[in-house]
Amino acid sequence: MLDWLVIGGGIHGTHAALVLTVRAGVATDRLRILDPQPTLLARWNQCTGNVQMPFLRSPLVHHLGLGAFDLFEFSRTPEGKPFAAFAPPYDRPGYALFQAHCQHLLAQHRLTELHLQGAALGLRRLGERGWQVETPDGSLEARRIILALGLSDRPAYPDWARLCRAAGAPVRHVFDRDVHTAQLPLWRHAVVFGGGISAAQLALALAARQPGTVTLLMPHPVRIHQFDSDPGWLGPKYMRAFEAETSLERRRQMIREARHRGSMPKDVYHDLRRAAEHGELCLREANVTGATPQGDGRLLLSLMTGDTLETDNLLLATGFEPQRPGGPWLDEAIAAYGLPVAPCGYPVVSKALRWARGLYVMGPLAELELGPTARNIAGARKAADRLAHIVERGQANRPVVGGLPMVGTVGQR
Template sequence: ERCCNTTLVAYPTALVALVVARATRQSAARCVIAGWTAGNMTAAALRAAALVCTLQTCVALSARAACRPCAPQAEPLKWIIVGGGPHGVHIATALLQQVPGVTTDNLRIVDDNPELLHAWKTRTRDVGMSHLRSSASNHLDVREDALKKYAAETCGKDCCRPGKKSVFAADYMRPRLDLFNDHCDDVVKRHKLRESHIRGMVSDIVPGAITSLRVRRTDGLVDLRAENVVLALGGGAPAYPEWVCQTAVSRGLIRHVFETSSEGGDSVAIIGGGISAAHLALRHSRAGAKVHMVFRHDMREQSFDCHQDWMMTRDASARTGFIPERQLAFAGVESFDERRDIIRRERLAGTMPASVSRGRNGLRYAIEKGAVRHHKADVEQMVLDGDGVSLTLTTGAEIHVDRVLLATGFSKKPPGAGLVERMVRKSDLELCSCGYPAPDKYLRWGDVYVAGALAELELGPSARNIAGARLAAERIVEGALLRRV
């Protein structure tokens, strides 16, 4: 703005870059040029300024192209899915494949992460997971054999057979994490779900025949409307024990594996006795850290975190002739308080499969060899100690570590608690005594659908798992097809 016209005409590249930078509100880039006068701005300086403007503009345009922009809506969308994790992605895929009229033009996935499945990939990578706990039939595509076919096509048939080269574990054909994630990316790409992703945080929902949503984005608030809305909000907020000091959390001395990076130090205490805690302990011990595990019970082995009955879809039941008796009995229980009690009994928290606990690469061996020390106790008190943390255990033992990593699962509150409570206040929706919705058999709760933890009073203890995503999609698709009739 302070450069004379003759100078800018002599350097049209800088002029174009400045105009584009101003159009995209790249104030930092404008300042590079505006800070120079015609008298002291050399040709090299102008070229450098133009390059800065162009690069910043490209970065801005690239970030905006990462998900679909929010243009003003002329007509309501058919579907909006709130949540871009495994549940949201699988439900979107099922709707696109199985419900006539649903396309990427009338379906959106609202998620505040830079890409779909971002939280899933980050968490599983950080804990050091190598294989999934669930079998090959649990994935984000629709056909039950889709993951096996993908593995055969991309890795070769030999990789699907038992042996060292197999991309599936010997027990229950559990897929390797990198294979599973590659297949997820393939599902997202084939169904063009990236184009349906709106990056933002849903701050308000007003249910109705046409449901309204307010989405908070970095560039402001956007209002959306849809005929159908699915709340696929994941497992909820991480559970923090009462002894945790907020100062230690803010300083990064205590971290929850579901929220921040699980990097440790030369010594680390891992709180929890489930599969995530086991993966973390093995990962850090292999890296040479001194590892303490604190959980109050012996190691408990379970192949899955609930009985396989709870994971069987209706399609799988019809194909195999196997009757999931637990699901049928659960559906016959009218009291939601009783259903909550069943979920507590049937969900096998704090367990790990034999593949993680046994063998020379397992946790038991690491404990026997002293690479990991198991404290059969609870934490009674914590104290900040210089650049680390001192923990006093209920056994009277004290341990000093550089970092404390919490693998304590999710809190008992429902996911999106604030959003759910605002919805209840603005409509006739009701919550059960445990604070969770009570949807119908198609997972419809008033004028919205629910999935994940919000659907567990209808689906049972597997609702939060990938198997639960498949159960939820099956119910929602069935309900959507009935509403079309």
């Protein structure tokens, strides 16, 4: 039986494994990361690579390393110097630098050796001993489980796009598993549909490949925000009121209001305007009501403005579905063990991110405790820090005082 099993090998799960093994001293033979992808961070690499971002949106201190300035220190090493690049404001790291640092950490701390390729299919409590996780290749047992589940498997399709795709139209999402934007064949007219930073960065990248053949079709006016939520949510400025709020419904509302969905930083918008002024791409604001196949892979988009737009390369960049990650197997565990959830369906956990004895969460599943930054890199760092404190204080199976009240007896033993 393992001491720790992390379910999810993305940014959150990988960072948690690093913190627990290197900082908190968990033996590497007592911890594993369960993820269905062939390598750790595979979905992160695909999604971010498909957007073709030149720089991250997050600042210098948000990365997978242990210390706040590990990424900066890496940029000064022989291994990191070839990729050293930072963009104002907040010294946002270049994408190539961030990726090189991730690979450096995986190799330095041999994290890939902790990876078990497989998907979680079921979760069963083993009394006081821990939990059993069912996978396609059998079961795994661990005293403590960390659910580090993300939303990358649920690209958000607008209603019109879902209907068109069901009818066989060539409608693709930039976050679909089988889409690789760097390998797209030549097109006559590409359309990127979306209003946020991912849509903007993808449109700019495609326009750099084939200038004058790309339209960024935005369903709403440009929303300028440096980050996807105000930096005040990283500390007590806003979190003090959030933590004092006892209503789970109000907490969910605070999270919704804090998130700047479909937004982009000012510098990305300036790049869009500059590209449009030079004829490299076209900017249009209009929602879509439907898409009609025209043959040879072409689509005729019907716009809410009353006109149409033809494309032979339509890519949606409309983010991810807001539903709780996990799917049916987690639904079954919630029902079987009375795991407390809020009206929105998300876990009610303690300050230690404990959902039940030996069961912990991070990422989106932790946002009712960590707030709107829970699913970001900053949220991964905050969650892993709390999990490390459990080990360091020897509290992995003791009741944790604080956080929202747990429902019934779950998590109180």
